[in-house]
Amino acid sequence: MRKFLLLAIIPILSFSQDKNAAETKVSEGIIxxxxxxxxxxxxxxxxxxxxxxxxxxxxxxxxxxxxxxxxxxxxxxxxxxxxxxxxxxxxxxxxxxxxxxxxxxxxxxxxxxxxxxxxxxxxxxxxxxxxxxxxxxxxxxxxxxxxxxxxxxxxxPDHPGSLNAIAALSREHRIISILASLRYLAVDNKTSRAKANLDSVIDLMQQGVTQTDENNISLNINEKTMEQAAGNGKKENNFSMVDVVLSMTAALDFDEKNKNKTQCEKAIDKFESIFAVLKEGQKNNKGFYWEFLAPYFIEMKEQNLTEPFTYIAFLPSQTEDIKKYHHDNAKEIKRFYDWSKNYIWK
Known part of the structure; x- marks a missing residue:
């Protein structure tokens, strides 16, 4: 009886040893x-x-x-x-x-x-x-x-690839692209892809706004966007009103009172404005980006985290004012990340 048990156990042990040895080889292969x-x-x-x-x-x-x-x-x-x-x-x-x-x-x-x-x-x-x-x-x-x-x-929700893809494929719908890029920058603000997303946000925020001379600014807002903002083109993921407000806020970059502000400080003003409009339009709009992405930025503003977030998003620029803020405001940076980590996605 004992001999039978021993003979039965030996093949099992041998199989286990072979499996373990094989997986050791696989681990070496992965390296x-x-x-x-x-x-x-x-x-x-x-x-x-x-x-x-x-x-x-x-x-x-x-x-x-x-x-x-x-x-x-x-x-x-x-x-x-x-x-x-x-x-x-x-x-x-x-x-x-x-x-x-x-x-x-x-x-x-x-x-x-x-x-x-x-x-x-x-x-x-x-x-x-x-x-x-x-x-x-x-x-x-x-x-x-x-x-x-x-x-x-x-x-x-923190998958960088999906956020990057949405941002890149939605540039014709600039608010969607901006929101996707900003969320990307909350997840990753150190890689070359992060720099590309920041550059895209900066470019899109200035879209349609140019300074023609020292005293004049040209503000070009798409006619279709204006019609949709006026309520003549209701559809899913309609961010036309947010788009109009962003253009108007971007035009203020050239105002005398803002001339000494850094690029990041001007961005804070824009983000505060568009996040506020997201809040106002939340009840009357629908679609994935309104229901999934917009609430994240609405709550961010309500938690008074727009400023630290903006400095986080602008870190790829590596300007001295950005680096100084990170050095001097570590608690605010941590407060943002703690909130973002624990945010409950709708």
Missing amino acids: LHDGGKFEEALNKYEEALKLDKNNLFALSEKAMTLEASKKYDEAINICKLAISTYPKEDIKTVYLTYGNSLDHARKPQEAIKIYDEGIKKYPNFHQLYFNKGITLVNDNQIEKALEQFQKSLVLK
Whole structure:
């Protein structure tokens, strides 16, 4: 009896040891992948798979490295193997790699189909919606792409990629683009992408406002925007009144009383104005950006956090006044981040 038990235990122990050894190899492969040594990483995954055939960890990482190596067909085959072998395991990242590989292989419709399969199985995984959105952008289906980025944000409100995508794709609707960029800057204000979002905000805020000479300012507001602001074009995500107020506030940059203000101080005035108009228009407007993004900025103003937020958003400019504010007002900066972290998304 004891001999039988011993013989039964030995294969189990052996299997466990092989699995552990295989996963050690996979971990080594990940380090190589992160260092850009894709072929060496693939060799490690092969060693892992010899130790433990069809090890899910190894298959998942191998597929990702194959995709990074632009070996899309091989990556697709590995993803198919993983999905068929482990239908009841957590394989959401495999669906991600599968869809990405199809997209990069210029098979957008097949990629969308795979993302949809993944979304059906993992409806709370924001990355699948985001990557589906990227595929739709590449396929020039912009409105559908924006819907996916919105879904990604609802699941993960601090996802930089979704915020950046919305900001970039919505520049013709400048208030939406500005709000998305500002929210992005609340999440990331240190990278090159943060600098691009700040530059976009500054550019959009000055849109239609020019100083023609020392005493005259030209204020050009789109006729359609004026009609919508007057209530003649009610529709979802209509920020026309906010748009008009922003233009009027931007014109005040050239006023004598504001000539000595820094760019950041002028931005604070603009943000205070448009956040106030968001509050006024909240009850009579609808749409994703009114219902999801606008309340964040309305509450920010109500918490008297517009000033520290603006200095946070302008940090990529690295001007001396910005750096000084961060140095002298660490408590206010922290107060903003504490509020933002605990903000309850509607």
